[in-house]
Amino acid sequence: MEPLRLFDTLSRQLKPFSPVVPGTVGVYTCGPTVYDYAHIGNLRAYVFADILRRVLEYNGYQVRHVMNITDVGHMTSDSDDGEDKMVAGARRERKSPEELAAMYTGAFFADLALLNIKTPHVVCRATDHVPEMIAVTRRLLELGHAYEIGDGIYFDISTFPSYGSLARLDLQGQQAGARVEVNREKRHPADFALWRRADPSHLMQWDSPWGKGYPGWHVECSAMGMKYLGDRIDIHTGGIDHVPVHHENEVAQSDAFAGHRVVQLWMHNEFLLVDGGRMAKSLDNFYTLTQLTERGYHPLSYRYFCLNAHYRSKLNFTWETLAGAQTALERLWGRVAQLAGDNGPRVESLEAELRQRFQAAVNDDLGTPQAMAVLWEVVRKEVPSGSAALLLSEFEAVLGLDLDRAPARRVGSTGEVPLEVKELVAERARARKARNWPLADALRRRIEELGFVVSDTPDGTTVQPAR
């Protein structure tokens, strides 16, 4: 089997993977801030993390996957000013922060399930771990890595010499061009909040050694990551946008706290673009998975779409491409249905070769595009049916495209067909029986004008809404 190599954000290199404890892997994934619905760009990050987990499992590792749910502390600006996104969201929707979090957490996991993303073994909410965050903050104060000012406790990056190495920040340059500081008490513009004091009207606050307040955003991942995975975490994943601020700060906190490097390997997925540019609410291209399904697309079509590109490449979403992914996926499902439980002929040497190429692809930094090419070879080329059935079920463990769930399904809804259409279909059936082809064709056109498609298959005639 090809050795597993993964790209490390810190060194910007492919590294042979080797866990701290042989045979087991701890993975921490930065989860969502649950103040709104996840959009498909967010979801790409979780498809990526899921593929990582599945590839690790495919390689025989026992994986422990942890993901946080941010329900407090994430400010509307990365520079610690602005408002807590949860508080702002709660006001926007006239709900309590708890209600807001419950609602969007539920929606988030519903999306993950539809995308065949395995639920992490541990899902932890920030608000359930305030004592742990306070403990980390207290320790950082004791160690001299943090200081207290008027509005809270801040991490002192001058005490962490390698600060900036993850994102390769040029602190000198940044300092030279420093903007006007909102908080003049901070010793360095890049110092960040561990704990913020809150005035009595603030919606979310907890008791702490420093008075009532709430935790800074970054500290939750340090506290929960170490709680559930120990102070040597094999892999930490997240979107590439988290590198410069969130993860840079997390490294500083965690490593300063533990006295050594905590995260062994940082992995980040690139952004999803829409129509060649950034997703933005103002551009009306801020799609959710629900919107995709409302347009008649199967959620797994989006997963297929993601797998077709490498996780470290920007991926351009267009409706045309999604439609292409859906067509391809439907064809795969059709083939799977034919092969289900096939005990037909096998050629083991061919199986071994295809399996080897698939493994080499996914083990080379999660090369899903190449893996998909191998999949299509299994499906298309002259691979004996027994071998194809076997390989498909093996590959499914990594790809998660429902290739093991025969019989085939059609995506198009089989929903209500109007009586008018049903009557036309019946009339057409009589015309066909009478071999009155001109009438049958005319009826087909009438049915199509009403938005439905008739298909004559070996199993009979079917009607479906046109897409």
Added chain:
RNA sequence: GGCGACAUAGCCAAGUGGUAAGGCAGCGGUCUGCAAAACCGCUAUCCCCGGUUCGAAUCCGGGUGUCGCCUCCA
């Protein structure tokens, strides 16, 4: 203004020195009363210019363009 990434067929996207994966669309064919589905086959010399090399999409330099982040402005 600074930093970084990218530029491969109509669309999406692999490939990082040895002569262009895969999917969708399109075209041709088989099948079908017709159509659909399915299946088979076909379709690119890699943004431009220069350089290195026996050989470059792949390396170097210069352009152009796109995207992202930061900053500034507002």
